[in-house]
Amino acid sequence: MNLIISILQRTMVAGTPLLLGTIGEIITERSGILNLGIEGMMALGAIIGFSVTYITKNPTLGLIAAILSGGILSLLHAFVSITIRGIQTLSGLAIAMIGIGLAGMLGKSYIGAPLSVRFSEVAIPGLSKIPFIGPILFNRDPLFYIGIILAVVSWFILFKTRWGIIIRSVGENPKASDALGINVSLVRYLSTFIGGCFAGFAGAYLTLAYMPSWIEGMTGGRGWIVIALTIFAQWDPLRAILGAYLFGGVDVLQYILQPLGIPVPILKMTPYFVTIIVLIITAREVMRKHLGAPKSLGEPFIKGEK
Numbered sequence: 001m002n003l004i005i006s007i008l009q010r011t012m013v014a015g016t017p018l019l020l021g022t023i024g025e026i027i028t029e030r031s032g033i034l035n036l037g038i039e040g041m042m043a044l045g046a047i048i049g050f051s052v053t054y055i056t057k058n059p060t061l062g063l064i065a066a067i068l069s070g071g072i073l074s075l076l077h078a079f080v081s082i083t084i085r086g087i088q089t090l091s092g093l094a095i096a097m098i099g100i101g102l103a104g105m106l107g108k109s110y111i112g113a114p115l116s117v118r119f120s121e122v123a124i125p126g127l128s129k130i131p132f133i134g135p136i137l138f139n140r141d142p143l144f145y146i147g148i149i150l151a152v153v154s155w156f157i158l159f160k161t162r163w164g165i166i167i168r169s170v171g172e173n174p175k176a177s178d179a180l181g182i183n184v185s186l187v188r189y190l191s192t193f194i195g196g197c198f199a200g201f202a203g204a205y206l207t208l209a210y211m212p213s214w215i216e217g218m219t220g221g222r223g224w225i226v227i228a229l230t231i232f233a234q235w236d237p238l239r240a241i242l243g244a245y246l247f248g249g250v251d252v253l254q255y256i257l258q259p260l261g262i263p264v265p266i267l268k269m270t271p272y273f274v275t276i277i278v279l280i281i282t283a284r285e286v287m288r289k290h291l292g293a294p295k296s297l298g299e300p301f302i303k304g305e306k
Contacts, residue, residue, distance in 0.1 A: 014210070018244040021222065024197065026236070031167050032297055038096070039099065039222070042203035043219045049063055067201050075189070078193065119142055225247055
């Protein structure tokens with residue numbers, strides 16, 4: 001029983017950065033902007049969060065700086081995608097490489113440096129004592145709780161408020177939205193910025209809660225998994241919760257299977273192999289149910305064009 005609890009606890013930790021990144025990507029893509037630069041934004045958020053916390057000894061400041069760094073980098077993608085109407089896939093890939101490169105350069109002096117402060121587990125009085133469930137769900141770090149709350153709030157905003165209707169309408173039919181007086185470019189800029197902030201938040205989680213240290217390649221491809229999770233969740237933040245912790249469990253599984261003698265390279269491939277399978281299955285389900293990405297996802301909007 002203790003082993004199962006330990007595995008599930010590690011799953012909650014491993015899935016949280018995936019959830020945070022996925023929420024942000026859902027918001028961005030709902031507005032019609034495809035952001036493939038999540039990996040770079042996460043990497044930059046991870047090193048900015050670590051370095052600011054290391055210098056100030058204040059993880060809250062580190063988290064804020066990481067969130068802003070992801071948002072600022074996302075504005076470059078927004079400028080290319082919205083203002084000059086560049087190819088969004090190429091822009092996103094470039095942003096990913098820029099973020100990874102910046103993180104590697106900024107993090108050289110911090111490799112192996114210990115972090116004396118971090119976001120530690122906080123037990124919720126009463127609930128943390130519930131057998132089995134308590135240690136798994138109610139004795140986690142504050143960022144875990146914030147991630148779950150943000151997923152629910154994001155779902156509510158997207159599907160139950162006027163702001164959500166505007167974001168989704170811009171992603172579905174920007175020409176009709178423009179005809180109704182909606183500033184399509186502004187909505188897309190804000191949505192992309194918010195998505196970048198979430199990516200920076202996800203990166204900060206890695207260095208401030210998951211593994212309070214810095215190593216190059218810290219994100220380990222999680223940004224690419226986030227893109228797959230966005231499709232798996234069918235652009236729904238609530239479904240993202242299930243998907244993120246499912247993939248978190250797959251990530252933890254590779255460490256559990258190591259004592260069985262399975263080659264490490266094969267184990268490291270496991271999350272990405274599962275990602276491909278899920279993408280194939282989800283794509284077929286999306287086609288069958290006629291559900292899927294916003295209709296204008298990845299397409300530039302030219303005001304006044306008929």
